[in-house]
Amino acid sequence: MTGLRRRLRALPLRSRLALLVTTAVAVAVAAAAAACWFVTQQQLEHQLDKTLRASKVDQQYLLELYTYCKSDTSQEPRPFTGVTVQLIDAQGTVCIAPEAVSQKLPVSQEDLDVAKRQRAYTLHSETADNGVDMRVYTSPLDVRGPGPASGSLAVSIARPMSEVTAPLSTLAWVLVLVAGIGVVGAGAAGLWIARTGLRPVDDLAHAVERVAETEDLTIRIPAEGEDEIARLSRSFNSMTSSLAISRDRQSQLIADAGHELRTPLTSLRTNIELLSRSDDTGRAIPPDDRKALMTSVKAQMTELAALIGDLQELSRPDAAQPGPLQVVALHDIARNALQRARLRGPELTITDELAPWYVRAEPAALERAVVNVLDNAVKFSPARGSIQVTLHRGELTVRDHGPGIPTEELPHVFDRFWRSPSARQLPGSGLGLSIVARTVQQAGGEISLRPADEGRGTVASIRLPGAPQPPPSG
Template structure:
């Protein structure tokens, strides 16, 4: 039998009912946002009003009590002189327990002896002497102030002062004079004030709740519009919807962000649809030609009528070329659709590569494709942060364009200096009106449509340059031909703490 270690707390029972705090929090989270805002506003105002009311009540109580104490203290000073004869006649002898003073005053006046005996006004109820009163009578204190109850249960405020005069107790000791007044003159106004403050607090809380609900409803109207727009987009996939954004507050910023997001999504969807349509259009021509050639070969085999060797070889060469064209087109499409590989570190995860080595490798491939061309190169060291495969593909595309449009036995000049790669050919050049379109997907110059290619090469170059933080430009070269400029940020030496990719 297993035993629990001593002192361990019992495990909570599975499926135990949540406590009051959890239930209240759950109910609160289920409320609409405007109701929660109104509730929070009402609670905040209730706390503020309650604190203000409590402070007002306490200050009023203290001030009224202070005024009453000052009045009683002054009476305790004045009464012995005003009623000296009466005090002397009645109290200048041993005081009996029921001694009474007939004094025309609204206050309760008592003489307190050192042994705690009191002599009270005739028409007033006796107030038992307290320890502080006796201490004053014995000369241990000059004055005492306190609240107590008379014999009939009435709450009284009492001020006792030492008396220096002809009145003494039976042993000749000095006595003290106590002057008292009912606390009702303070508690009654305070009760009325508390009732008024309670009513005002209730009205304030109700008003705050109403105002909070109104403010929440007015403030959340743009949020409601945003919610409706999001629901509309989710329901209809209509990305043309826009939300009016006025001002510079958080709601306006949120609305502008939503509008920017829907515009970006709409643009992305349009580009996607355009890419699919253009890809389908570009694939249709080689597929049709390929299908025609294959049909001819199949029909020849099925009918037993062999094609002439020359025609059959031409068909097979055409099929091979079209398959290569399809493979190149599919590769270009994959390159355009590929997401850049970045790790958790963002740009820091992209390796540092030697651009001059990549250009040198691409030059070897370009010389194989244009064996009759004079390709010269001047390459200075330059290190950039980019994806090696994508960067090499971009450089190869620039060199392929130069090789493709160069005349037989022409020249191609390549130079890399301070991060700017210049590729210059001596071909027919690009008309000025066509230069703005050269980086568009599937765009091909009318003069180049008979040449092999997918129309995606320069789009890949532009995309790679943008991802590496650089630029690319095509312009007419002096003396004829075209000059391509690829500029990439970097340095002439690699960072010492990073390996070169």
């Protein structure tokens, strides 16, 4: 059985489908043919038995036959055609016409029981002396005649079983022929159906091979209908479209990263070359200028480190989580981020109103997201400005009084490396809000930026699902 399964699995799918259809049809046809044959056999045998029981033998002929056997006379009874007739007495003696001696039937116990009046009748099959299979009906017979022509007997009427077997044999050959034609036709139809049904699968396989060879993700498969093949085609098209978008994003990320890295690297290389040239030529740089150069080098290195960290954060797949999810207190994370924001903007007035709210997220990533939002507010706030931070029923709102974001730029604020023209002179890589949006979405929340309702400024809103009370432990 294992070897058969292994050989079947080695066959092409269309061959297996054709074989399956052929086998199913063959089994169905064989079952139908067998049922038809057996039903016909039962009906023919029943009809033969009914004919035997309805057969009427001339009483005069029976009397002549009985007189012939008892009187031992040479006067033979007149011939009787159509059936084989024999008489049986209680001792089992058989009386049969001379012309039918070769068709003499053996006497069974059931026949004797009928002759002795212990059974009303009997139906059974026997083989005559000439080897012909016969169907025998035995019934009681009372003979009344002069002299020895009287007594209690049983009469057996028999007809050849060929009346049943001959039509059955013909039917069997017809069924075999029809079944053979049906199986062959089913095999051809199954192969045609398999080829036709699997043609979209072949197209899909060829498309996959072309994508693997050419790396062309623009290949699409026509998807018509609502069957499984059409769904598979649409799924493949969706997959290649997603892969193309992912590759484009990767290429764009690399290009944007190279562009962003070029500026600090150029500045860093220029400063280092100045310091190296001073050492090579022996011309000392004034202490104030040297200190300014070293400060610039340190700033550029810090900017590079931050940019590389942001790129590492964005390099993870969108479906991957930064770490294990935990139930964390969003109000505590916001409070810690506020402490850092106050250190970065000591001249700013930062007020907060934080209601308890517990969410399921990765603590470090969520804190970094809140810090990035507050850093943007600090960065764009005017000197001695104010920032209002509130947390109410899972919505963290940060409102600054900076220049605000033009309405036409709002759709791009969460794009990677995108920076407003008015903010390109300020430090930063343009990745902060992208990381914030990614982190919030992974936690099942939403983030949005909108202009302030009154006056200048921007309102950043983070909504996270959670509860005002921590879930019970255990």
